[in-house]
Amino acid sequence: MRSDAGTVVDIGQVRFSYGAAPVLEDVDLRVADGEFLGLVGPNAGGKSTLLKLILGLLEPQAGRISVLGRSPRQARRDVGYVPQYPAFPRDFPISVEDVVLMGRLGLGPVVGRYRAEDRAAADAALTEVEARDFRHRQIGTLSGGQLQRVLLARALVGEPSLLILDEPTANIDQRLEGEIFELLAELNKRLTIVVVSHDIAFISGYVSRVACLNRTLVCHRTDDIDGQTISELYGEDVRLISHSHLHGAEHVDA
Amino acid sequence: MPEFFTALLEHAFLQQALLAGLLASIGCGLIGPFVVVKRITFLAGGIAHSVLGGMGAAVYFGLDPLLGALLAAVAAALLIGSVRLAWRTGEDTTIGALWAIGMAVGVIFISRTPGYATDLMSFLFGNILLVPTRELWFMAALDLLLLLAVLMFFRQFVAVAFDEEFARLRGVPVTFFYLLLLVLVAVTVVLMIQVVGLILVIALLTLPAAVAGQWTHSLSAMMLTAMLLGTALTGTGLGLAYAPDLPAGPTIILLAGGLYLLSAAAVHIRQRRRVRRALLQPSSTR
Numbered sequence: 001m002r003s004d005a006g007t008v009v010d011i012g013q014v015r016f017s018y019g020a021a022p023v024l025e026d027v028d029l030r031v032a033d034g035e036f037l038g039l040v041g042p043n044a045g046g047k048s049t050l051l052k053l054i055l056g057l058l059e060p061q062a063g064r065i066s067v068l069g070r071s072p073r074q075a076r077r078d079v080g081y082v083p084q085y086p087a088f089p090r091d092f093p094i095s096v097e098d099v100v101l102m103g104r105l106g107l108g109p110v111v112g113r114y115r116a117e118d119r120a121a122a123d124a125a126l127t128e129v130e131a132r133d134f135r136h137r138q139i140g141t142l143s144g145g146q147l148q149r150v151l152l153a154r155a156l157v158g159e160p161s162l163l164i165l166d167e168p169t170a171n172i173d174q175r176l177e178g179e180i181f182e183l184l185a186e187l188n189k190r191l192t193i194v195v196v197s198h199d200i201a202f203i204s205g206y207v208s209r210v211a212c213l214n215r216t217l218v219c220h221r222t223d224d225i226d227g228q229t230i231s232e233l234y235g236e237d238v239r240l241i242s243h244s245h246l247h248g249a250e251h252v253d254a
Numbered sequence: 255m256p257e258f259f260t261a262l263l264e265h266a267f268l269q270q271a272l273l274a275g276l277l278a279s280i281g282c283g284l285i286g287p288f289v290v291v292k293r294i295t296f297l298a299g300g301i302a303h304s305v306l307g308g309m310g311a312a313v314y315f316g317l318d319p320l321l322g323a324l325l326a327a328v329a330a331a332l333l334i335g336s337v338r339l340a341w342r343t344g345e346d347t348t349i350g351a352l353w354a355i356g357m358a359v360g361v362i363f364i365s366r367t368p369g370y371a372t373d374l375m376s377f378l379f380g381n382i383l384l385v386p387t388r389e390l391w392f393m394a395a396l397d398l399l400l401l402l403a404v405l406m407f408f409r410q411f412v413a414v415a416f417d418e419e420f421a422r423l424r425g426v427p428v429t430f431f432y433l434l435l436l437v438l439v440a441v442t443v444v445l446m447i448q449v450v451g452l453i454l455v456i457a458l459l460t461l462p463a464a465v466a467g468q469w470t471h472s473l474s475a476m477m478l479t480a481m482l483l484g485t486a487l488t489g490t491g492l493g494l495a496y497a498p499d500l501p502a503g504p505t506i507i508l509l510a511g512g513l514y515l516l517s518a519a520a521v522h523i524r525q526r527r528r529v530r531r532a533l534l535q536p537s538s539t540r
Contacts, residue, residue: 055423077425088417092291093471102413106425111406138471158424 014063080155275488283481286463304356310363380451
């Protein structure tokens with residue numbers, strides 16, 4: 001069924017608007033199998049919208065999107081998703097383990113309880129993100145970094161072949177940001193990853209390619225990001241603080 | 255209270271009342287926690303009050319008011335649920351309108367039915383002392399329905415209550431389970447009308463669950479605790495109301511409300527103590 005062997009996400013001439021103003025115009029993007037793509041761009045540049053289109057939560061007004069050779073809705077169960085903000089109330093009476101188990105919904109029978117293999121998968125996912133120690137804690141008692149690991153485990157437990165993360169480190173400090181990206185780099189050995197970030201300098205040390213989105217795809221490159229790219233993207237002169245491929249603390253102020 | 259226990263042994267109607275309280279508590283324990291954690295108390299209130307329309311129509315046409323209540327509750331649940339799904343914002347005014355329209359329809363029907371003024375009072379405030387055996391069976395059947403639905407689809411209900419977007423991404427038909435949950439709320443409302451009446455239903459549906467939620471850390475523990483609390487509250491309320499001949503429904507609700515406020519205060523004090531302790535020992539766990 002795959003249109004092109006080795007293509008995980010194929011987006012062609014996609015257009016989307018919520019009201020009158022277009023959010024995305026003529027977006028073409030192809031994500032190859034095994035890639036670790038960083039999607040960057042200014043706020044309101046359409047990054048989260050593009051993710052929602054790939055997840056099939058929104059429908060494009062024009063253009064085509066295929067995910068794993070299928071429609072986004074059909075491919076959903078093979079896609080893991082980590083949202084930017086957890087959509088649930090922090091005081092919800094549920095343990096970490098039970099939150100992660102929700103990632104197994106849609107894999108087994110509809111009726112009844114989780115199976116032993118679901119629990120084994122949850123255990124493995126929690127171990128992989130180093131969250132197994134607090135698996136019995138109530139979700140609201142976790143710190144920001146711990147919660148992010150749990151959300152990652154919830155996305156991984158469904159055994160996806162594509163992992164999509166929307167600003168996974170927006171709410172945590174920089175040391176933890178590095179730890180999360182180390183983990184993603186490790187996961188990239190077996191998964192294709194698309195990660196949204198506003199922090200171009202930081203992620204370029206980890207990702208295999210950066211795509212810059214500001215209503216349309218401005219750039220697309222594997223080589224280093226330079227000042228030219230960034231001013232193209234943000235439409236103004238921004239000072240680029242030189243960055244190394246060490247996971248440094250350099251930031252681009254935009 | 256002691257005269258209540260002697261009377262309980264003598265009078266079958268008191269035993270039936272106690273049983274009615276137990277049956278209502280099973281429903282409130284199964285569904286109340288979902289109403290509390292999903293924060294749909296206002297929706298549940300709308301469903302509960304618009305039920306009067308169905309009850310009024312049923313007595314006017316000479317049908318069983320509980321059957322009318324059930325049909326009206328399910329219709330109201332689907333209508334209110336669709337309103338909420340279609341209009342993500344500004345839905346509360348519409349729900350408020352449906353709430354009032356349902357009650358107005360009910361009052362008009364009842365006013366057109368000769369000799370039913372007393373029924374209106376027992377619809378509004380319940381009459382736990384006059385639950386016929388046939389209705390106990392009806393309540394038991396509704397409980398069984400709720401229990402089956404919750405046992406079968408517990409995971410989906412939790413997922414929809416916890417994070418609708420994620421549930422949708424996992425292929426859970428969110429709209430279906432959201433509306434089913436509201437239909438179950440409607441069934442629970444009908445289950446409790448006989449005990450506390452439709453005006454006070456919302457208190458018995460949410461207060462035991464809210465108290466349970468303050469002291470438990472999982473939804474299943476919350477359900478079990480709410481069930482036990484509901485049983486204790488209806489039983490105690492019935493006992494306290496018996497000797498001074500107070501209306502049982504409002505007595506039960508006053509107890510539930512008092513317990514909720516006490517529990518909320520206790521949780522608040524406990525949290526402040528914890529904060530103080532944490533400040534005194536800065537090197538403690540992180």
